[in-house]
Amino acid sequence: xxxxxxxxxxxxEVSDDEDDTHPNIDTPSLFRWRHQARVERMEEYQKxxxxxxxALSECRRKLADTQKKIQELTISxxxxxxxxxxxxxxxxxxLKKEEREWVKxxxxxxxxxxxxxWNVDTLSKDGxxxxxxxxxxxxxxxxxxxxxxKHKTFVEKYEKQIKHFGMLRRWDDSQKYLSDHPHxxxxxxxxxxxIMCIDLEVEEKHAxxxxxxxxxxxxxxxxxxxxxxxxxxxxxxxQFFAKIKTADQQYQEAFNDELESFKERVRxxxxxxxxxAMKEYEEEERQKRLGPGGLDPVEVYESLPPEMQKxxxxxxxxMLQDVISKMDPTEAKTHMKRCIESGLWVPNAKEGEEKGxxxxxxxxxxxxxxxxxxxxxx
Numbered sequence: 001x002x003x004x005x006x007x008x009x010x011x012x013e014v015s016d017d018e019d020d021t022h023p024n025i026d027t028p029s030l031f032r033w034r035h036q037a038r039v040e041r042m043e044e045y046q047k048x049x050x051x052x053x054x055a056l057s058e059c060r061r062k063l064a065d066t067q068k069k070i071q072e073l074t075i076s077x078x079x080x081x082x083x084x085x086x087x088x089x090x091x092x093x094x095l096k097k098e099e100r101e102w103v104k105x106x107x108x109x110x111x112x113x114x115x116x117x118w119n120v121d122t123l124s125k126d127g128x129x130x131x132x133x134x135x136x137x138x139x140x141x142x143x144x145x146x147x148x149x150k151h152k153t154f155v156e157k158y159e160k161q162i163k164h165f166g167m168l169r170r171w172d173d174s175q176k177y178l179s180d181h182p183h184x185x186x187x188x189x190x191x192x193x194x195i196m197c198i199d200l201e202v203e204e205k206h207a208x209x210x211x212x213x214x215x216x217x218x219x220x221x222x223x224x225x226x227x228x229x230x231x232x233x234x235x236x237x238x239q240f241f242a243k244i245k246t247a248d249q250q251y252q253e254a255f256n257d258e259l260e261s262f263k264e265r266v267r268x269x270x271x272x273x274x275x276x277a278m279k280e281y282e283e284e285e286r287q288k289r290l291g292p293g294g295l296d297p298v299e300v301y302e303s304l305p306p307e308m309q310k311x312x313x314x315x316x317x318x319m320l321q322d323v324i325s326k327m328d329p330t331e332a333k334t335h336m337k338r339c340i341e342s343g344l345w346v347p348n349a350k351e352g353e354e355k356g357x358x359x360x361x362x363x364x365x366x367x368x369x370x371x372x373x374x375x376x377x378x
Contacts, residue, residue, distance in 0.1 A: 047250065049109050053228040054254060056102040063095040110230070154188040162192050166212040174218060175241040182234040190219040194266075201270035210263060217259045293341020300342040304335055312344060 066088055073085040142150070155162070161181055168174045178185055193216040200209035222240045226233035243251055286296050301309060305327075311320035324332045339345040 049106070049228055050251070050254075052102065052106045052109055053224055056099070056106055057224055059095060059099050059102055063092065063099060066092045066095055106228070110228075151188050151191060154186075155192055158184065158189075159192070162189050163196070165189070166193050166196060166215045168215060169211065171241055171245050174215065175238065178237050182237075185219070185222060185233045185237050187223065190216060190223060193219060197262075197266045198269050198273065201266050202273055209266060213263050213266060214259060217255065217262055220258070220262075221255060290342075292343060293338075295338060295342035297342040297344045300338045300344055303338070308335060 069088050070085065070092060073088060158181075161184060165174070165177055165181075165184055168177060193212055197209050197213050197216060200206075200212060218240075221244075222237045223233050225240050226236050229236055244255065286298075289296055289298060301312065304312075305323075307323045308320065311317075311323055324336070327335075336345065340347055
């Protein structure tokens, strides 16, 4: 049978209830001063915890960006990429060490917080100032496949509600909507909003992207607060809104800084996605152009001497014969071979004959050369 641990009551600050003071001392003023000093200590301690959480979050963000860059460089086979890869791997090692240090500092801070004496401010709280959800935080590590399936299932079920939340702006509206839909306070919502922001930026809907970005950071701050407090996010989102609405300058500045940083990252990701899509489109078009030998006619044409380009521009075979006769035979043969492999020049074309056409058959390089030699003999 479990026993209740009453040791937490052994260290409680009750200075506000003490009445054993000197007659010459203004007791109410003394109690107010003591209370103010204690509140300031608590606020300072809370700010330290928030700063540690923010530093850990920023370190993890940098680590994630570094790991993604490692994956991109690993695919590349160039010498420069291998040099950059070594540098980025060294940076990853450094960031992992920093992450462990920040985690340790945050854990030490949380342990110290639990040891702090209780007082009148922590013993008595409003009964309905926050939501309490009796759900144990997830502790088992999910596989990537499980996370992907969980995200997909969640989005299929709540996509409309997530989009609605993403369009809100006022603090009160956001708080009320999450109160009515507490299941939205989770990583899946945050991840969907991030993707939604990038999609909007790609579509050049910049103002709408900034709107959804604001709600994305709202959700991220709630999740970070839950991590620092080690509680279910659904049980602490009201604490976030209470703090942000009191116009706490440092907290508001931290929120705005993260929002601006996030919007820059979204613009960067959107730019990369657009560039990738353009490259894929260009490669598809290039593949469609490839000749029988696998060469791109545009690239081959641009590599030809200006004199040969002019021949193809004017579709003048005689001019081409004259240009080839004046070129080095090896160079001329190389150019003509590339023209054939790219489809710029079609030797032994018999389509005209098969269709009853009167068009002359286009000569090959060898035939052109042979005609030139015969002409010289004459």
